[in-house]
Amino acid sequence: MLKPDWIAVDWGTSNMRAWAMSASGSIMDEVRSDKGMGDLTPDQFEGALRDACADWNLTVPIIACGMVGARQGWVEAAYAAVPCPATPNGFTQPDSALDVHIIPGLMQADPADVMRGEETQIAGFLAMNKDWDGVICLPGTHTKWAHISADEVVSFQTYMTGDLFAAIGEHTVLRHSVQTDDWDADAFDAGVTDAMARPERIATRLFSLRAEGLVNNMTNATARARLSGLLIGAELAGAKPYWMGQQIAVIGAGNLTSLYVRALALQSAPATQVKGDAITLAGLTAAYRRLKG
Amino acid sequence: MLKPDWIAVDWGTSNMRAWAMSASGSIMDEVRSDKGMGDLTPDQFEGALRDACADWNLTVPIIACGMVGARQGWVEAAYAAVPCPATPNGFTQPDSALDVHIIPGLMQADPADVMRGEETQIAGFLAMNKDWDGVICLPGTHTKWAHISADEVVSFQTYMTGDLFAAIGEHTVLRHSVQTDDWDADAFDAGVTDAMARPERIATRLFSLRAEGLVNNMTNATARARLSGLLIGAELAGAKPYWMGQQIAVIGAGNLTSLYVRALALQSAPATQVKGDAITLAGLTAAYRRLKG
Numbered sequence: 001m002l003k004p005d006w007i008a009v010d011w012g013t014s015n016m017r018a019w020a021m022s023a024s025g026s027i028m029d030e031v032r033s034d035k036g037m038g039d040l041t042p043d044q045f046e047g048a049l050r051d052a053c054a055d056w057n058l059t060v061p062i063i064a065c066g067m068v069g070a071r072q073g074w075v076e077a078a079y080a081a082v083p084c085p086a087t088p089n090g091f092t093q094p095d096s097a098l099d100v101h102i103i104p105g106l107m108q109a110d111p112a113d114v115m116r117g118e119e120t121q122i123a124g125f126l127a128m129n130k131d132w133d134g135v136i137c138l139p140g141t142h143t144k145w146a147h148i149s150a151d152e153v154v155s156f157q158t159y160m161t162g163d164l165f166a167a168i169g170e171h172t173v174l175r176h177s178v179q180t181d182d183w184d185a186d187a188f189d190a191g192v193t194d195a196m197a198r199p200e201r202i203a204t205r206l207f208s209l210r211a212e213g214l215v216n217n218m219t220n221a222t223a224r225a226r227l228s229g230l231l232i233g234a235e236l237a238g239a240k241p242y243w244m245g246q247q248i249a250v251i252g253a254g255n256l257t258s259l260y261v262r263a264l265a266l267q268s269a270p271a272t273q274v275k276g277d278a279i280t281l282a283g284l285t286a287a288y289r290r291l292k293g
Numbered sequence: 294m295l296k297p298d299w300i301a302v303d304w305g306t307s308n309m310r311a312w313a314m315s316a317s318g319s320i321m322d323e324v325r326s327d328k329g330m331g332d333l334t335p336d337q338f339e340g341a342l343r344d345a346c347a348d349w350n351l352t353v354p355i356i357a358c359g360m361v362g363a364r365q366g367w368v369e370a371a372y373a374a375v376p377c378p379a380t381p382n383g384f385t386q387p388d389s390a391l392d393v394h395i396i397p398g399l400m401q402a403d404p405a406d407v408m409r410g411e412e413t414q415i416a417g418f419l420a421m422n423k424d425w426d427g428v429i430c431l432p433g434t435h436t437k438w439a440h441i442s443a444d445e446v447v448s449f450q451t452y453m454t455g456d457l458f459a460a461i462g463e464h465t466v467l468r469h470s471v472q473t474d475d476w477d478a479d480a481f482d483a484g485v486t487d488a489m490a491r492p493e494r495i496a497t498r499l500f501s502l503r504a505e506g507l508v509n510n511m512t513n514a515t516a517r518a519r520l521s522g523l524l525i526g527a528e529l530a531g532a533k534p535y536w537m538g539q540q541i542a543v544i545g546a547g548n549l550t551s552l553y554v555r556a557l558a559l560q561s562a563p564a565t566q567v568k569g570d571a572i573t574l575a576g577l578t579a580a581y582r583r584l585k586g
Contacts, residue, residue, distance in 0.1 A: 107504075111497070112501045112504040112507075112508050113501060114507055158497060158500040159497050160465060166464075166465075167465045168457070171459075171460040172453060172459075173435070174453075198531070199493035200531040203452040204406075204451060204452050204453075204528075204532075207452065207453045208405045212405040215407060235496055
């Protein structure tokens with residue numbers, strides 16, 4: 001049986017990852033599970049963790065971030081109100097035989113906003129980039145923009161662009177127009193530029209994608225890329241006070257992150273792309289060190 | 294068996310209505326059917342019409358509008374390109390023993406747009422309001438704005454606001470926040486005003502509805518009304534070149550039409566609300582008169 005010094009857990013809505021860690025911060029082992037928060041009732045989390053980490057000695061501190069701390073999760077972890085440090089204080093412990101510490105999410109009262117999980121990525125990025133000021137963008141179903149100054153999250157803003165893309169592509173009249181695995185990069189760029197110039201016309205530009213198919217034979221690849229460009233372009237128009245003239249880091253892996261970097265480049269706003277995996281673990285490690293004092 | 298002089302048919306995606314008409318334009322009988330275009334293959338339309346009008350002599354001209362003329366309908370009726378008269382020329386006849394004439398839809402090449410069915414409501418409104426110039430708004434799943442001058446549709450623009458409202462309310466994270474039969478009229482007004490002022494922030498304002506529920510206990514009634522206000526407000530911001538300083542008629546029955554009138558009033562843009570039922574039949578009657586020369 002493996003005996004780590006502590007255990008790091010990233011527990012999201014649809015899956016969970018855990019790392020067996022040494023005190024010095026090196027990875028001894030790693031497991032994944034498809035038992036996400038969305039599949040579990042509060043009394044099932046401990047068993048799911050024991051099952052996933054069956055080969056590890058679990059009598060050590062366990063640091064967890066993500067939706068495990070949501071109202072529907074293991075136990076609701078309080079939100080910390082911004083402005084506050086990205087490496088958060090105030091862990092919440094569920095009623096459990098295990099020594100579990102859940103990292104608080106962040107909240108903002110006005111405009112109302114919340115994050116849960118991304119704060120740990122931000123903390124990890126800042127742990128790896130000392131004295132970094134600027135804006136961090138975390139693309140996803142609900143993309144976050146966070147203004148960072150003096151190691152604090154000053155404010156943040158969430159755009160549900162990914163959620164909108166999925167709902168529009170699958171549950172509106174555009175479902176006939178955007179189903180494809182192909183992609184038209186020029187159409188993406190045109191969509192970004194169009195939405196940046198006229199964000200208020202988004203709902204008519206969307207219908208035009210359907211009409212272009214009917215009257216001008218636009219392909220689904222063009223329509224899909226243009227839909228993505230329109231939605232990300234409208235987001236960049238709204239988030240402009242965040243990224244304009246700032247140092248920008250875009251955290252995440254895969255195609256969506258690359259699209260944000262590309263769209264920002266079209267605005268002459270260079271952004272650094274940072275892969276997300278090591279970042280989350282760095283944030284959990286920073287939280288462990290804070291727990292140990 | 295009833296012997297009309299002609300038959301008027303409004304055949305949409307989800308249902309069909311038909312009127313037995315005298316030559317002078319009075320209604321002799323009326324039927325409804327739930328056999329909409331979406332439920333029928335091309336060879337089933339004639340049977341559906343015969344079933345619905347089983348008590349009528351069908352050896353007379355039959356004038357039809359709506360999705361019956363879509364590519365997936367009885368037969369594809371060509372689009373007429375704007376600018377053109379609202380009372381359209383160029384009927385399309387399906388291959389049928391019946392004397393059916395389908396009214397063309399309208400299309401616009403750039404920005405690409407289409408309508409099918411609404412053109413007949415516009416024609417009906419103009420038949421009942423001689424020499425009317427201004428802008429007609431037809432709220433619905435895909436709301437249309439049409440600029441009318443000298444009895445022609447000069448241009449038009451479709452906003453898929455209703456389609457977005459349904460997809461967002463049922464298929465994004467907001468499904469947890471907006472399910473209710475209650476309504477908060479002040480929240481609707483606030484949403485309209487907010488989106489008119491900052492339409493580019495729509496995707497973050499939407500997420501705020503979720504966050505307001507989590508951190509400020511916003512009710513679902515407030516969130517639902519505010520969602521509606523945000524989407525209609527963003528539409529009014531985009532369509533402003535249409536309605537600004539124009540005479541405005543909003544055609545339709547029910548709550549959605551009233552919301553558009555209310556949102557326009559908030560912009561100091563008074564609009565006349567016109568019920569839709571008689572309007573469609575007036576448009577079909579105008580088309581019949583044109584067919585008879």
